[in-house]
Amino acid sequence: MKTNKATVLTFAEKCKSILSSNWQGQLNTIKADAKGSKEDIYTSKIKYICKRGKPYIWVPEKELHNVNLIVDERSSFSVANPIPGPLASLLRSIKKLPARVALTGDVVPLTDEKAQSATKVLREVMLSEQTAISASSYTVSGVLSSSDHSRTSRNENLKDLLEGDEKYIVYKFKQRSCMYIDGNGSTHDIDQEDMGASKADPLAPLSAKLIDGINQSVARRRALMLFCLTYKNVNAKDAYMVSVDRKGFDVLSKVAGPLLKDGIGQYQWKEFRFNLEEEARDVESFCSQLVEMEEDAVKEVSSHSGLV
Numbered sequence: 001m002k003t004n005k006a007t008v009l010t011f012a013e014k015c016k017s018i019l020s021s022n023w024q025g026q027l028n029t030i031k032a033d034a035k036g037s038k039e040d041i042y043t044s045k046i047k048y049i050c051k052r053g054k055p056y057i058w059v060p061e062k063e064l065h066n067v068n069l070i071v072d073e074r075s076s077f078s079v080a081n082p083i084p085g086p087l088a089s090l091l092r093s094i095k096k097l098p099a100r101v102a103l104t105g106d107v108v109p110l111t112d113e114k115a116q117s118a119t120k121v122l123r124e125v126m127l128s129e130q131t132a133i134s135a136s137s138y139t140v141s142g143v144l145s146s147s148d149h150s151r152t153s154r155n156e157n158l159k160d161l162l163e164g165d166e167k168y169i170v171y172k173f174k175q176r177s178c179m180y181i182d183g184n185g186s187t188h189d190i191d192q193e194d195m196g197a198s199k200a201d202p203l204a205p206l207s208a209k210l211i212d213g214i215n216q217s218v219a220r221r222r223a224l225m226l227f228c229l230t231y232k233n234v235n236a237k238d239a240y241m242v243s244v245d246r247k248g249f250d251v252l253s254k255v256a257g258p259l260l261k262d263g264i265g266q267y268q269w270k271e272f273r274f275n276l277e278e279e280a281r282d283v284e285s286f287c288s289q290l291v292e293m294e295e296d297a298v299k300e301v302s303s304h305s306g307l308v
Contacts, residue, residue: 012198020200025079032071084151147212230297248275
């Protein structure tokens with residue numbers, strides 16, 4: 001495995017990837033009444049897609065946001081790395097938050113023509129997920145289909161925008177600033193030029209399904225524990241995939257903590273980064289390298305145990 005710093009995504013790339021991996025964010029607008037803006041904040045969850053790296057959001061007609069934005073277009077939009085299934089429960093139990101992106105800017109309504117164009121892109125985004133899954137190999141399809149479809153499928157979660165009875169107003173989010181917030185709460189301001197020049201990771205659109213598909217499988221989680229032993233020399237009692245990208249993946253492992261005064265230690269959750277030998281151009285390439293790492297890890301453990 002590679003271990004140099006060049007194998008880690010930049011903060012700008014992480015932001016673009018989070019935006020590309022999710023379909024729902026927290027929109028904050030300034031409350032307004034007949035007297036104008038009151039500086040109180042109204043917040044709700046809103047669905048969106050990214051077009052050329054920029055968020056386009058669908059706000060239900062009944063939402064107070066629509067009234068607020070007539071008076072004041074200023075807003076903020078927060079999107080978290082999607083963490084479905086058993087991993088979400090674990091993170092809550094250890095009070096660890098998923099990495100997230102916080103944007104500030106103006107929310108501008110689209111003309112009817114541009115709204116139709118955005119809806120066309122929405123259909124293309126939804127279709128791209130189905131196409132990618134249909135074209136995947138038996139191994140990759142097995143991983144993706146193991147995930148909780150209702151919580152990890154972009155197509156499933158966005159279809160109400162096209163098929164539901166509710167009406168929406170489509171807006172473009174014109175970003176002025178961007179901040180990356182990691183799982184420990186540390187913040188990193190992103191230069192706008194870096195943000196504009198960066199691209200989302202190719203694994204991002206299917207990352208939620210990939211991560212949950214791995215975490216739903218006891219056998220695959222055992223392989224993650226084996227990685228900790230083979231590549232990090234750490235004996236893990238349990239392990240979950242936390243994030244994936246073209247350069248590697250992060251694993252949250254339950255490992256022995258430092259000994260206390262009475263000589264007894266407690267287990268703690270610790271995150272480890274594993275880098276790929278070659279950048280994965282897609283989910284197929286990622287899974288192929290993951291299988292190779294599993295095979296190498298098994299050989300390594302077997303050789304030390306005298307089985308080979």
